[in-house]
Amino acid sequence: xxxxxxxxxxxxxxxxxxxxxxxxxxxxxxxxxxxxxxxxxxxxxxxxxxxxxxxxxxxxxxxxxxxxxxxxxxxxxxxxxxxxxxxxxxxxxxxxxxxxxxxxxxxxxxxxxxxxxxxxxxxxxxxxxxxxxxxxxxxxxxxxxxxxxxxxxxxxxxxxxxxxxxxxxxxxxxxxxxxxxxxxxxxxxxxxxxxxxxxxxxxxxxxxxxxxxxxxxxxxxxxxxxxxxxxxxxxxxxxxxxxxxxxxxxxxxxxxxxxxxxxxxxxxxxxxxxxxxxxxxxxxxxxx
Amino acid sequence: xxxxxxxxxxxxxxxxxxxxxxxxxxxxxxxxxxxxxxxxxxxxxxxxxxxxxxxxxxxxxxxxxxxxxxxxxxxxxxxxxxxxxxxxxxxxxxxxxxxxxxxxxxxxxxxxxxxxxxxxxxxxxxxxxxxxxxxxxxxxxxxxxxxxxxxxxxxxxxxxxxxxxxxxxxxxxxxxxxxxxxxxxxxxxxxxxxxxxxxxxxxxxxxxxxxxxxxxxxxxxxxxxxxxxxxxxxxxxxxxxxxxxxxxxxxxxxxxxxxxxxxxxxxxxxxxxxxxxxxxxxxxxxxxxxxxxxxxxxxxxxxxxxxxxxxxxxxxxxxxxxxxxxxxxxxxxxxxxxxxxxxxxxxxxxxxxxxxxxxxxxxxxxxxxxxxxxxxxxxxxxxxxxxxxxxxxxxxxxxxxxxxxxxxxxxxxxxxxxxxxxxxxxxxxxxxxxxxxxxxxxxxxxxxxxxxxxxxxxxxxxxxxxxxxxxxxxxxxxxxxxxxxxxxxxxxxxxxxxxxxxxxxxxxxxxxxxxxxxxxxxxxxxxxxxxxxxxxxxxxxxxxxxxxxxxxxxxxxxxxxxxxxxxxxxxxxxxxxxxxxxxxxxxxxxxxxxxxxxxxxxxx
Numbered sequence: 001x002x003x004x005x006x007x008x009x010x011x012x013x014x015x016x017x018x019x020x021x022x023x024x025x026x027x028x029x030x031x032x033x034x035x036x037x038x039x040x041x042x043x044x045x046x047x048x049x050x051x052x053x054x055x056x057x058x059x060x061x062x063x064x065x066x067x068x069x070x071x072x073x074x075x076x077x078x079x080x081x082x083x084x085x086x087x088x089x090x091x092x093x094x095x096x097x098x099x100x101x102x103x104x105x106x107x108x109x110x111x112x113x114x115x116x117x118x119x120x121x122x123x124x125x126x127x128x129x130x131x132x133x134x135x136x137x138x139x140x141x142x143x144x145x146x147x148x149x150x151x152x153x154x155x156x157x158x159x160x161x162x163x164x165x166x167x168x169x170x171x172x173x174x175x176x177x178x179x180x181x182x183x184x185x186x187x188x189x190x191x192x193x194x195x196x197x198x199x200x201x202x203x204x205x206x207x208x209x210x211x212x213x214x215x216x217x218x219x220x221x222x223x224x225x226x227x228x229x230x231x232x233x234x235x236x237x238x239x240x241x242x243x244x245x246x247x248x249x250x251x252x253x254x255x256x257x258x259x260x261x262x263x264x265x266x267x268x269x270x271x272x273x274x275x276x277x278x279x280x281x282x283x284x285x286x287x288x
Numbered sequence: 289x290x291x292x293x294x295x296x297x298x299x300x301x302x303x304x305x306x307x308x309x310x311x312x313x314x315x316x317x318x319x320x321x322x323x324x325x326x327x328x329x330x331x332x333x334x335x336x337x338x339x340x341x342x343x344x345x346x347x348x349x350x351x352x353x354x355x356x357x358x359x360x361x362x363x364x365x366x367x368x369x370x371x372x373x374x375x376x377x378x379x380x381x382x383x384x385x386x387x388x389x390x391x392x393x394x395x396x397x398x399x400x401x402x403x404x405x406x407x408x409x410x411x412x413x414x415x416x417x418x419x420x421x422x423x424x425x426x427x428x429x430x431x432x433x434x435x436x437x438x439x440x441x442x443x444x445x446x447x448x449x450x451x452x453x454x455x456x457x458x459x460x461x462x463x464x465x466x467x468x469x470x471x472x473x474x475x476x477x478x479x480x481x482x483x484x485x486x487x488x489x490x491x492x493x494x495x496x497x498x499x500x501x502x503x504x505x506x507x508x509x510x511x512x513x514x515x516x517x518x519x520x521x522x523x524x525x526x527x528x529x530x531x532x533x534x535x536x537x538x539x540x541x542x543x544x545x546x547x548x549x550x551x552x553x554x555x556x557x558x559x560x561x562x563x564x565x566x567x568x569x570x571x572x573x574x575x576x577x578x579x580x581x582x583x584x585x586x587x588x589x590x591x592x593x594x595x596x597x598x599x600x601x602x603x604x605x606x607x608x609x610x611x612x613x614x615x616x617x618x619x620x621x622x623x624x625x626x627x628x629x630x631x632x633x634x635x636x637x638x639x640x641x642x643x644x645x646x647x648x649x650x651x652x653x654x655x656x657x658x659x660x661x662x663x664x665x666x667x668x669x670x671x672x673x674x675x676x677x678x679x680x681x682x683x684x685x686x687x688x689x690x691x692x693x694x695x696x697x698x699x700x701x702x703x704x705x706x707x708x709x710x711x712x713x714x715x716x717x718x719x720x721x722x723x724x725x726x727x728x729x730x731x732x733x734x735x736x737x738x739x740x741x742x743x744x745x746x747x748x749x750x751x752x753x754x755x756x757x758x759x760x761x762x763x764x765x766x767x768x769x770x771x772x773x774x775x776x777x778x779x780x781x782x783x784x785x786x787x788x789x790x791x792x793x794x795x796x797x798x799x800x801x802x803x804x805x806x807x808x809x810x811x812x813x814x815x816x817x818x819x820x821x822x823x824x825x826x827x828x829x830x831x832x833x834x835x836x837x838x839x840x841x842x843x844x845x846x847x848x849x850x851x852x853x854x855x856x857x858x859x860x861x862x863x864x865x866x867x868x869x870x871x872x873x874x875x876x877x878x879x880x881x882x883x884x885x886x887x888x889x890x891x892x
Contacts, residue, residue, distance in 0.1 A: 001422050001423065001860055001861030002422070003421075003422055003423055003425065003427070003506070004421075004422075004505075004506060005425075005505050005506070010505050013504060013505065015505070016505075017425040017426070017501055017505050017506075018426075020425075020500075020501045020504055020505055021425065021426060021429075021497050021498070021501045024496070024497045024500055024501060024531060025493075025497050027531060027532065028493050028496070028497070028531045028532065028534070028535045029535070031531075031532050031533075031534075031535035031536055032535035032536070032538055032539050033539075034535075034536070035535060035536035035538075035539035035540065035581055035584075036539045036543075039539065039540075039543065039554070039577055039581070042574055042577050042580075043554070043572070043573065043574060043577070046572075046574050047572055048558055048571075048572055214550070215546060215550045215551075215552045216550055216551040216552050216553075216569070216570060217570060218553075218570045218572060219552070219553055219554065219570065219572040219573055221552075222543075222546065222550075222552035222553065222554055222570075222573075223554070226542065226543060226546055226552075226554075230542065
């Protein structure tokens with residue numbers, strides 16, 4: 001039994017089966033991420049009036065690392081170019097050229113995921129602390145010279161620490177919505193040069209809330225982590241498929257080059273979609 | 289190993305024996321099969337089991353409604369032992385158990401029984417045959433769909449036994465209720481429900497991609513779009529509904545899962561306080577967001593439930609009236625219209641959320657508009673009966689019963705589509721009566737009709753007509769005795785959420801209405817009776833495999849469509865010769881033709 005049009009296109013539709021399938025699948029993916037972007041809008045519009053530094057209630061701005069995000073965007077766009085070059089190389093019948101370009105694509109995918117992991121770790125060691133007097137700060141804890149992950153107020157009380165050293169963030173222009181006046185900042189820790197990380201001892205008794213930037217910290221972080229993680233899974237999945245064809249595709253290429261080229265085209269379409277999602281995610285999460 | 293090949297009348301025994309050593313082993317034939325027919329049967333058997341299980345959950349609930357706080361007969365002690373005192377102390381159904389059974393009844397019936405039966409089983413078995421394809425476009429993806437569905441079902445069943453019991457916030461799982469129930473258990477019923485749903489949704493998405501691709505790409509030579517049987521059109525539109533409506537629920541499910549596991553606040557508002565004090569969450573989320581995302585799926589889902597049944601019924605009516613369907617083209621455009629409108633009516637489930645008048649006017653308008661194509665299809669089917677010499681066999685009886693039952697279900701939906709009347713009827717038994725008329729005597733009758741109709745093709749034997757007619761008559765009577773009284777109860781204001789059936793509410797002197805409560809007993813007894821009337825079907829289904837009357841030919845119903853032009857049962861690859869289509873799907877009683885049916889594959 002032979003299923004028709006697995007390789008050759010059907011004359012009246014001009015498409016082979018897998019190409020129809022991937023476009024349908026991408027349509028459902030559009031609905032999946034579309035729903036998540038819609039949720040982002042609804043959550044943001046409905047967010048309470050609080051703002052940084054009380055990231056737990058309002059909609060925070062500028063807490064993500066824009067230079068790194070920009071770099072990661074470039075990494076993904078490059079991978080999108082190389083995946084087309086790899087497909088074109090297969091079309092020209094040059095398997096080793098295909099493999100070279102595909103290795104660059106996979107390198108980009110790995111790089112993207114590594115950078116994303118680094119960014120996640122940055123968030124997990126970055127804290128929001130709310131005080132009894134109603135004020136709040138963000139910053140990194142300083143426990144023997146480094147900031148631990150995932151601490152809460154309970155961690156500090158369990159360790160019977162009477163105070164905790166915090167490198168407090170100094171707000172920059174990114175951290176307020178456009179048009180909002182930036183409050184005066186006292187450079188109390190001038191001995192550090194008055195930069196971003198003024199160290200400060202905060203008494204445990206004064207703290208009412210302490211949490212790293214994890215999903216539970218606020219709806220912004222909730223949607224940020226959910227969407228970027230889901231996107232990361234897509235990058236991972238796409239890289240696995242493309243990687244499989246890169247390393248184990250030669251046999252299929254030699255027996256049926258057109259079939260192999262189709263596979264890469266379909267995988268490439270998915271890869272472009274994954275990039276496209278990021279191209280929306282980056283401005284929405286980092287810049288707006 | 290014994291196989292079903294001996295039932296094939298169109299194969300000589302020598303032929304079958306020659307192929308014996310090619311027979312795949314048990315695992316690859318029955319479990320990891322990539323053949324669309326075997327996958328269809330897997331879907332069908334699994335879905336029928338879930339259908340029965342979902343029915344049993346409902347029986348236990350109905351017992352509680354008719355006889356509040358009395359021990360559940362037969363299974364009461366078992367439930368007390370298996371689920372603990374919180375759920376079934378002394379065999380009496382506790383509120384939590386009622387809620388869990390209610391939520392799981394809805395979930396199981398919709399996602400594990402009807403959709404898999406209508407789309408997974410019939411879609412898989414019949415669609416490739418009717419379009420003249422050797423198999424689905426992606427056979428291995430098809431297998432993956434079934435396995436994901438199966439494991440989704442296992443997760444759902446396992447959820448009864450986690451601490452705190454299964455999900456108990458309704459099949460709609462509204463937050464914050466769903467998120468806060470059993471929050472102190474790390475793995476709770478709601479979490480299991482969400483994991484199960486993600487598996488089921490993924491299964492449906494892969495299935496939808498596969499079905500649509502198959503219909504677009506694998507139509508036989510000459511099978512143009514307007515020569516497709518209506519069943520295929522119905523499956524095609526159903527595929528698009530699943531493909532585009534399910535992902536938003538997957539997104540919502542993922543977000544609620546994150547709410548449950550990582551304690552985020554996607555759907556939890558600020559300042560949430562329960563009896564245990566303020567809930568330690570960041571807040572800032574939106575409970576309405578869940579409802580929008582949920583109903584964005586769940587309204588199209590209604591059409592996912594009904595369209596395949598309409599497709600089945602259309603095939604059977606055309607075949608048994610020996611006439612072409614009246615208005616085939618109108619039906620096709622109507623089903624496409626339903627498919628489009630289905631996406632813009634969802635918020636009519638949310639009139640009570642305080643939406644503005646402009647928004648509610650929009651959704652009332654679209655809701656009224658979608659009834660038009662539904663009525664077109666139903667009217668076309670009714671007119672198709674006109675002047676036919678009808679063969680009243682079991683599939684036809686079920687198909688005929690579908691028409692008025694779906695009619696009642698659809699028409700009683702109109703008052704729910706209007707804001708003003710919905711505010712009164714919302715959350716009452718009227719709603720339950722309405723959608724059950726659509727799905728139970730509507731869709732399920734359509735699917736029963738399909739089982740009786742295609743059984744001879746799948747097995748080479750008829751199901752017993754006598755048992756079939758007993759099954760039909762009993763089910764028809766009981767279904768109406770169950771669901772018609774619910775309209776009365778609902779119009780009298782009985783809420784659908786009271787686990788003692790309203791005994792406290794009505795009995796406490798608050799508008800005491802014993803008549804309304806008496807109806808609970810009528811409904812419960814009819815439900816038990818309905819269960820007994822399924823026994824002939826179950827017996828018939830298995831008994832006929834071995835002892836049913838053998839079919840005389842490959843086309844026992846003298847049908848026109850390609851599914852009947854295959855060997856019986858169809859072998860791997862389906863067709864002995866590649867089929868070519870020369871005509872439309874319903875050329876019955878063509879004047880001047882040699883017989884009263886002209887198969888699509890007949891040249892000339």
